[in-house]
Amino acid sequence: MTKLGLGVIGCGNMGASLANGARDLDCAEVVCVSDVDSEKGQALSEKIDCDYEVDYHNMLAREDVQAVMIATPPFLHIDPTIAAAQAGVHVFCEKPMSPTLAGCDAMIAACEQGGVKLGIGLVCRFHPVHRKVRDLARGGDLGTPLCLMVHRLGGGWGGVWSASWRKSRDKSGGTLMEVNAHEIDFMRFVMGDAESVSAAGGQFVQMETDFPDVALVSIRFKNGGVGVLHSSQASAIGGYGGRLDCAEGSVVFPTFWGGEGGLRYKRYDGGETAVAASELSQDESPVSQEIRAFCEVVLNGEDPPVSGADGRAAVEIALAAYQSIETGEAIALPFEE
Numbered sequence: 223m224t225k226l227g228l229g230v231i232g233c234g235n236m237g238a239s240l241a242n243g244a245r246d247l248d249c250a251e252v253v254c255v256s257d258v259d260s261e262k263g264q265a266l267s268e269k270i271d272c273d274y275e276v277d278y279h280n281m282l283a284r285e286d287v288q289a290v291m292i293a294t295p296p297f298l299h300i301d302p303t304i305a306a307a308q309a310g311v312h313v314f315c316e317k318p319m320s321p322t323l324a325g326c327d328a329m330i331a332a333c334e335q336g337g338v339k340l341g342i343g344l345v346c347r348f349h350p351v352h353r354k355v356r357d358l359a360r361g362g363d364l365g366t367p368l369c370l371m372v373h374r375l376g377g378g379w380g381g382v383w384s385a386s387w388r389k390s391r392d393k394s395g396g397t398l399m400e401v402n403a404h405e406i407d408f409m410r411f412v413m414g415d416a417e418s419v420s421a422a423g424g425q426f427v428q429m430e431t432d433f434p435d436v437a438l439v440s441i442r443f444k445n446g447g448v449g450v451l452h453s454s455q456a457s458a459i460g461g462y463g464g465r466l467d468c469a470e471g472s473v474v475f476p477t478f479w480g481g482e483g484g485l486r487y488k489r490y491d492g493g494e495t496a497v498a499a500s501e502l503s504q505d506e507s508p509v510s511q512e513i514r515a516f517c518e519v520v521l522n523g524e525d526p527p528v529s530g531a532d533g534r535a536a537v538e539i540a541l542a543a544y545q546s547i548e549t550g551e552a553i554a555l556p557f558e559e
């Protein structure tokens with residue numbers, strides 16, 4: 223088999239983005255999409271020129287579907303993952319993996335039992351500035367990464383954020399999962415596994431949700447380093463960037479995305495190097511890259527680059543941060559639900 227037959231479950235914003243991202247790949251083809259909302263499902267199937275099923279179980283029974291990309295809301299990731307695994311279909315599931323560790327564990331167990339691969343859509347690993355920071359941090363030239371600061375600040379719940387499921391922590395995982403799964407995963411990508419989490423936060427401006435809209439999440443990593451995530455949905459002036467100090471040098475990345483996105487790095491004993499966004503541009507979109515990476519490892523019988531364990535680890539850190547905000551205590555990992 224040289225091309226993986228793909229199904230898409232959930233044809234909203236991200237399902238459409240995944241289906242589009244798979245379109246030009248030589249290693250995969252979207253053959254069917256599924257959504258309980260037939261208008262959305264039909265529209266995407268016409269755009270992609272593939273079949274549509276209202277019930278994803280019918281899609282899982284097709285011989286030409288070897289893997290599915292799941293883009294339902296987070297609380298609805300578990301059932302399709304388990305059904306796919308039981309049908310022998312590989313799973314690429316959007317972040318956050320599930321709002322609970324029990325959900326993550328059920329997904330991992332089902333895929334292990336079904337003998338299928340499980341990959342998680344933590345796409346920032348394929349964004350150019352995120353990747354360059356990781357390469358600099360792990361390349362050795364700047365020494366051990368010691369202190370990573372990341373901020374992701376926004377102004378609330380307009381546009382796609384107005385979907386009702388996003389306002390419920392049980393359904394979305396709240397901001398620390400629904401938005402910051404990416405930043406928490408990026409912090410692990412750079413620093414390695416976490417050891418403990420302490421956080422302060424509160425609900426100040428976005429009162430229609432049931433979770434904090436501001437969180438300062440401090441993480442101690444097993445490599446001895448530390449990190450802070452500043453997460454906010456209460457910032458009239460948004461922002462998304464950070465900085466990293468290593469034992470022998472530093473990296474500053476004021477903005478991850480857009481034309482302004484780029485970075486500077488410097489060793490204590492050397493000059494500063496600036497890398498403009500244009501120098502980091504990629505031929506293939508990050509979404510296409512993450513799907514290609516998943517499909518290629520499935521075709522080659524290897525393990526996905528972003529695993530179920532990675533998806534679970536981001537959920538675990540977010541849960542520990544919520545508990546720390548509520549109790550005022552530092553939370554040692556592993557986190558017990």
Ligand SMILES: NC(=O)c1ccc[n+]([C@@H]2O[C@H](COP(=O)([O-])OP(=O)(O)OC[C@H]3O[C@@H](n4cnc5c(N)ncnc54)[C@H](O)[C@@H]3O)[C@@H](O)[C@H]2O)c1
Binds near residue numbers: 232235237317
């Ligand atoms: N990687 C990213 O950058 C990124 C960006 C946006 C969203 N996401 C993730 O993608 C997922 C979906 O987000 P979204 O913005 O596309 O949400 P959305 O609300 O736009 O779409 C979800 C879709 O799932 C469908 N659905 C629900 N139950 C279903 C079922 N049983 N079978 C088939 N379809 C079903 C809904 O009808 C809806 O069309 C979430 O996990 C979200 O965190 C990731």
